[in-house]
Every structure is written in structure tokens, then in C-alpha cells.
Amino acid sequence: MSDESDKPKFAFEPLGQKHDRAAFSCGVEPLDTYLQKQASQDAKKRAAVPFVLTPDGKTIAGYYTLSQYAIELRDVPQEVAKKLPKYPLVPATLLGRLAVSFNFRGKGLGGTLLMDALHRSLQLSEQVASSGVLVDAKDDARSFYKKYGFIELPKIDKRLFLPMATIEKLFLPAD
Numbered sequence: 705m706s707d708e709s710d711k712p713k714f715a716f717e718p719l720g721q722k723h724d725r726a727a728f729s730c731g732v733e734p735l736d737t738y739l740q741k742q743a744s745q746d747a748k749k750r751a752a753v754p755f756v757l758t759p760d761g762k763t764i765a766g767y768y769t770l771s772q773y774a775i776e777l778r779d780v781p782q783e784v785a786k787k788l789p790k791y792p793l794v795p796a797t798l799l800g801r802l803a804v805s806f807n808f809r810g811k812g813l814g815g816t817l818l819m820d821a822l823h824r825s826l827q828l829s830e831q832v833a834s835s836g837v838l839v840d841a842k843d844d845a846r847s848f849y850k851k852y853g854f855i856e857l858p859k860i861d862k863r864l865f866l867p868m869a870t871i872e873k874l875f876l877p878a879d
């Protein structure tokens with residue numbers, strides 16, 4: 705018989721030595737190679753902060769990275785740009801990479817990773833301003849992000865944007 709206590713309790717942790725990067729495989733080779741070879745370096749040099757979702761403190765079920773970034777106001781569609789600050793360069797947060805391991809696919813963890821990244825970005829924007837989250841969607845992942853309200857930037861292929869005002873509404877307490 706199984707009960708709730710048998711289920712793995714997933715936790716978000718900053719990528720560390722204890723995590724098994726070598727075993728991670730999501731089917732998109734650059735995303736696997738990045739985690740295995742580059743992510744720790746980026747963390748050390750403060751180019752990106754990688755967070756992993758783990759069921760046991762070792763296995764990596766999924767990961768994402770966050771960095772400070774900026775977007776040119778002229779790259780944003782007019783209807784979104786009018787709600788952003790009127791500076792040529794608008795502060796933003798880059799969700800540089802996001803991937804779920806093949807072994808954990810289709811269980812809602814992609815959505816869990818994205819929500820954690822958006823919530824963290826919102827919280828951090830209270831300390832260092834950011835007007836929205838940018839992603840670069842690999843392969844067919846554009847429609848994954850669009851499900852959550854991201855809009856395509858017509859001038860930059862595969863880059864999508866979600867205003868922080870929209871993210872804030874996602875996390876408002878329910879009445």
C-alpha cells in the first residue's frame with residue numbers, strides 16, 4: 705500500500721556539487737551540455753543562476769537559469785510597450801534555459817519550473833527592478849510558453865516576453 709509519504713518531495717535548490725548533472729537528459733542536446741559543462745561556470749562567474757528541481761537532493765528532474773537582462777523598447781509590440789517604462793533599454797529578467805528530464809516528462813514539472821522561475825523573478829524585482837521575463841524558446845517550446853501568456857517579439861526570432869505586471873497578477877492571493 706502506498707500513501708502520500710511514499711511520494712518524492714520535490715525541492716528547488718541552487719545547482720551544487722551534490723547534483724548528478726551527468727545523468728540529466730532532456731532530448732535537446734545544447735540544454736544537456738549546458739547543464740553538464742557550463743552551468744556551474746556561469747554560476748561561479750555570476751552570469752546566470754541555475755536552479756534544479758530534485759526529488760532526492762541528487763537527481764535533477766529539471767532545471768532553469770535566471771540572469772539580469774534588458775530589452776530594447778522598440779523590440780516590444782506597441783500594445784505591450786505602452787505599459788512599459790519609456791526608456792530605450794527596459795530592465796528585464798532572462799529565463800535563459802528551462803528543461804525537464806525525459807524521465808520526468810509530462811507530469812506537470814515544466815509548469816512547476818516555469819511558475820517557480822516567474823515567482824522568483826517577481827520577488828527579486830522588488831530588490832532589483834525588472835519589467836518582465838524574457839525567454840528564448842528552443843525548438844517547439846514556443847507554444848509551451850504561450851500557454852502561460854508569453855508574447856512573441858516579432859523582431860527577435862524565438863524570443864518571448866511576459867510583463868512583470870502580468871506575472872504579479874498570477875500570484876495575487878485569491879479572494
Ligand SMILES: CC(C)(COP(=O)(O)OP(=O)(O)OC[C@H]1O[C@@H](n2cnc3c(N)ncnc32)[C@H](O)[C@@H]1OP(=O)(O)O)[C@@H](O)C(=O)NCCC(=O)NCCS
Binds near residue numbers: 800848849
Ligand atoms: C517543454 C518542457 C519543459 C515541458 O515539460 P513537461 O514537464 O513535459 O511539461 P508539463 O507536464 O509541465 O506540461 C505543462 C503543459 O504544457 C504542455 N506542453 C508540454 N510540452 C510542450 C511543448 N513542447 N509545446 C507545447 N506545449 C507543451 C503540456 O501539454 C501541458 O499542457 P496542459 O497543462 O494543457 O496539460 C519539456 O518538454 C522539455 O524540457 N523539453 C526540452 C527542452 C525545452 O524545449 N525547453 C524549453 C525551451 S528552452
